Amino acid sequence: MAKKEKSVDVYIAKSADFAKPILNHIRELVHKTCPDAEEKMKWSMPFFDYKGEMLCHMAAFKQHAVMSFWKASLMKDPILMANAQSEISMGHLGRLTSMKDLPSDKKIAAWIKEAMALNDKGIKVAKPKPAEKKELVVPDYFTKAISKNKKAKQVFDAFAYSHKKEYVQWITEAKTEETRNKRIASAIEMMAEGKSRNWKYKA
Structure with a gap:
């Protein structure tokens, strides 16, 4: 049953x-x-x-x-x-x-x-070896933009490494300056609301 x-x-x-x-x-x-x-x-x-x-x-x-x-x-x-x-x-x-x-x-x-x-059969999924955490390089233009919004800066500073990396990669992968600026604006808005980059995929 x-x-x-x-x-x-x-x-x-x-x-x-x-x-x-x-x-x-x-x-x-x-x-x-x-x-x-x-x-x-x-x-x-x-x-x-x-x-x-x-x-x-x-x-x-x-x-x-x-x-x-x-x-x-x-x-x-x-x-x-x-x-x-x-x-x-x-x-x-x-x-x-x-x-x-x-x-x-x-x-x-x-x-x-x-x-x-x-x-x-009791077969287990092999646990991946933890990758060495590299120092995250946050571009100056992103740091300056975040600093203009107190709440967004507090949230970003408090984020785990993985959440910070998601935002930085999203911003730096923009192919044009216009797209980059739009993503920065969106990122600041989401962070000001306490949201991670992939918040919408979390149930």
């Missing part, structure tokens, strides 16, 4: 209308394929555990939903990792905006079974 959690019911109910049927379908398909799957909320997203390990998860954002497999990097189909590496997707099934975007039930079920087999 499917082990369902009320917290997941609440998550789906609060999701955008387009996402509700997608999340409900994924949920039912996971339980149908893996009857022993257990639901849990982790990192503000619904996860499905199997044999004490994470199997897959789903999430809904403002304009798209996703489904991802915890051990996708160990799975055979390269499309899973290719989808996850796409900036507009962030999920192993690609960007889901309607039921039509979902792969066939047969294909999803096959992926779920493959993920289950990895858990059955």
Whole structure:
């Protein structure tokens, strides 16, 4: 019997209308394929555990939903990792905006079974070695612009290295001065509101 959690019911109910049927379908398909799957909320997203390990998860954002497999990097189909590496997707099934975007039930079920087999065998995802943290070089023009907004400067100074790096890379990768200036203005506005560069992707 499917082990369902009320917290997941609440998550789906609060999701955008387009996402509700997608999340409900994924949920039912996971339980149908893996009857022993257990639901849990982790990192503000619904996860499905199997044999004490994470199997897959789903999430809904403002304009798209996703489904991802915890051990996708160990799975055979390269499309899973290719989808996850796409900036507009962030999920192993690609960007889901309607039921039509979902792969066939047969294909999803096959992926779920493959993920289950990895858990059955106790195969773990290798933890990457922590990269050496290089000193972040913040351009003078960005530092000066931030300094003009007290709140933005406080937030930027308090950010973790990774959040600072996201903003700096976004600004320095601008191909024209006009684009750079627009990004700086947007960055200051977001930081003044306490937001990280990728805040909109967080559930």
